[in-house]
Amino acid sequence: MxxxxxxxxxxxxxxxxxxxxxxxxxxxxxxxxxxxxxxxxxxxxxxxxxxxxxxxxxxxxxxxxxxxxxxxxxxxxxxxxxxxxxxxxxxxxxxxxxxxxxxxxxxxxxxxxxxxxxxxxxxxxxxxxxxxxxxxxxxxxxxxxxxxxxxxxxxxxxxxxxxxxxxxxxxxxxxxxxxxxxxxxxxxxxxxxxxxxxxxxxxxxxxxxxxxxxxxxxxxxxxxxxxxxxxxxxxxxxxxxxxxxxxIACQKRFEVTVTGVAGHAGTNSMALRKDALTAGAEMVLGIEAVAQAGPEDLVATVGRMTVGPNAPNVVPGEVVFTIDVRAGTEAPRDQAADAILQQIQQIAAKRGTPASTRLIHDLPxxxxxxxxxxxxxxxxxxxxxxxxxxxxxxxxxxxxxxxxxxxxxxxxxxxxxxxxxxxxxxxxxxxxxxxxxxxxxxxxxxxxxxx
Ligand SMILES: [Zn+2]
Incomplete structure (x- = not known):
């Protein structure tokens, strides 16, 4: 054979x-x-x-x-x-x-x-x-x-x-x-x-x-x-x-830190809390929407997320997650990355949960x-x-x-x-x-x- x-x-x-x-x-x-x-x-x-x-x-x-x-x-x-x-x-x-x-x-x-x-x-x-x-x-x-x-x-x-x-x-x-x-x-x-x-x-x-x-x-x-x-x-x-x-696709990877205010899950009313995780969740869905609206070879992924303090009875005070964006050429990738970062800042401003973003990986x-x-x-x-x-x-x-x-x-x-x-x-x-x-x-x- x-x-x-x-x-x-x-x-x-x-x-x-x-x-x-x-x-x-x-x-x-x-x-x-x-x-x-x-x-x-x-x-x-x-x-x-x-x-x-x-x-x-x-x-x-x-x-x-x-x-x-x-x-x-x-x-x-x-x-x-x-x-x-x-x-x-x-x-x-x-x-x-x-x-x-x-x-x-x-x-x-x-x-x-x-x-x-x-x-x-x-x-x-x-x-x-x-x-x-x-x-x-x-x-x-x-x-x-x-x-x-x-x-x-x-x-x-x-x-x-x-x-x-x-x-x-x-x-x-x-x-x-x-x-x-x-x-x-x-x-x-x-x-x-x-x-x-x-x-x-x-x-x-x-x-x-x-x-x-x-x-x-x-x-x-x-x-x-x-x-x-x-x-x-x-x-x-x-x-x-x-x-x-x-x-072979180019990649950009970011780390995003969303800062809210940690507080008691029972005493913080919904109207007043600054929940870093719900803000992060909205950001993740926004990232998915940007990638779905792009060309076939554009993909974006949030593969890791950590929640602080990560306790069942505490409103999340901090969320850190990664974004991995890839495409066959740099232009659509960079366009998508820019749109994603802009959207993150809009969501952060709307919810009063500041977000900082850091580029951690850029591969042509x-x-x-x-x-x-x-x-x-x-x-x-x-x-x-x-x-x-x-x-x-x-x-x-x-x-x-x-x-x-x-x-x-x-x-x-x-x-x-x-x-x-x-x-x-x-x-x-x-x-x-x-x-x-x-x-x-x-x-x-x-x-x-x-x-
Ligand atoms: Zn292999």
Whole structure:
């Protein structure tokens, strides 16, 4: 069995120990024993597919499938390897469990297409969020290798160790390290048990000082492709197996503090009280209304609210809540955010409960590359017989980091009921096989039309 079915089967195989930290659910945090076991298994699968495999300084498993190198373009190192008939063989490092040390590697002169996703999971997560993209990349290389096809660029499959941030308070640590979008101060973190990132890296034979040398230069790359389950209900609702991502949504997050007057629930008459929670409730409904009136890709969420003093017999004196606003582009997001903040002040004034707002997070949109998107759409239309559905990703992905350094494309795969971050996460192997075939057509198209 190969292609989409095998990709699904392999994700399923990684659901339980030793690839999960718990026997009754999937939990695979960065630099855990489950991560270590997964690295060993992926190394075997990548090698079997025809790749040279290494563990990079950030703990990412990287499999490289060499290009066909035209002799006139080859550098000296490439020519020597070609003369000896072992192109790429000297860059083969197979990291066993507890791999120690990161040797300098000469990857040759030819550029690479990176196909990637993450292999960490949230606690009690689903089997496909992340690993499916990695398994599909391996299937693409296995198919090329089985037919002895070499492209004018190398393919590198990256399995990122951390995307979810489910162990350390820093998400997308691994892809951001590869893209040079992180600094050493961000590595000064510890998990819930007090284990520092530095100590966790050491247990993998890695270290904090060299982690940032996982960085790849944009001059080494021709692009980045990531396949991922949609994690939403759009494709299923429209009866489509695949969607082509146009952009990863920009986000703004605010913290709002509403100040009322705490008082006895029995003695404060309704006319005189200044209830911070009822004011907050009106604000939450206003936020929902602003988002509902906007374009399809605009979403706004109040996901956390704390009430003070939070007692059954006290009129709430203070409410603190968060607002998360996202859209495919900055303009509708900023327009919605402005409308929301204005409305909050109007409600605060009307109720005599002052509200202060603070911007706590501002992430720009990560647009996908137009030319890559067109090629991927063509491949999707060819294999599905339907026009490719453009779709904005409301969730963040590793592709966001890469959009800053190389042309990026993302393929979405329909998932059951839009469910993700949940053990009920499910995909249809037939859909995954369409994704596999579209990706295979896409990389071959890239090989014939440019570079
Ligand atoms: Zn994911």
């Amino acid at each position: 190969v292609g989409g079915s095998r990709a699904v089967e392999r994700c399923d195989a990684l659901k339980r120990p030793p690839y999960s930290e718990a026997a009754d659910m999937l939990f695979r945090p960065y630099l855990s024993a489950a991560h270590d076991a997964t690295i060993a298994q992926l190394t075997a699968w990548m090698a079997e597919a025809g790749m040279a495999v290494r563990l990079d300084p950030a703990g990412n498993v990287v499999g490289r499938y060499e290009s066909f190198i035209p002799p006139q373009l080859a550098g000296e190192g490439d020519r020597a390897r070609m003369a000896s008939g072992v192109v790429g063989a000297d860059s083969c490092v197979s990291p066993p469990s507890g791999f120690a040390g990161v040797p300098p590697v000469n990857w040759g002169d030819m550029k690479s297409l990176i196909i990637a996703s993450h292999i960490d999971s949230v606690r009690d997560g689903g089997a496909y969020d992340g690993p499916l993209g990695v398994m599909l990349g391996i299937e693409v290389v296995a198919a090329l290798n089985a037919h002895n096809i070499r492209l004018p660029f190398a393919i590198e499959i990256y399995a990122f160790g951390d995307e979810e941030g489910s162990r350390f308070p820093a998400s997308m640590l691994c892809s951001r390290a590869v893209c040079g979008q992180i600094d050493y101060s961000a590595l000064d973190v510890a998990d819930r048990d007090g284990v520092t990132l530095a100590a966790a890296l050491e247990s993998f034979g890695l270290n904090r000082e060299t982690l940032l040398t996982a960085r790849r230069d944009s001059s080494e790359l021709i692009g980045y492709l990531e396949a991922h389950i949609e994690q939403g209900p759009v494709l299923e609702a429209e009866g489509l197996a695949l969607g082509v991502v146009t952009s 949109a990560a647009p996908c590359d137009k030319s890559m998107m067109e090629k991927l759409s063509r491949a999707v239309a060819d294999v599905t017989g339907q026009a490719a559905r453009p779709i904005v990703s409301g969730a963040g992905h590793d592709a966001m980091a890469f959009a800053g350094i190389t042309p990026t494309a993302m393929l979405f795969i329909r998932c059951k009921d839009g469910i993700s971050h949940n053990p009920l996460e499910a995909v249809d192997p037939a859909d995954v096989d369409l994704a596999f075939r579209a990706m295979l057509a896409f990389v071959q198209d890239l090989g014939t039309t440019d570079e």
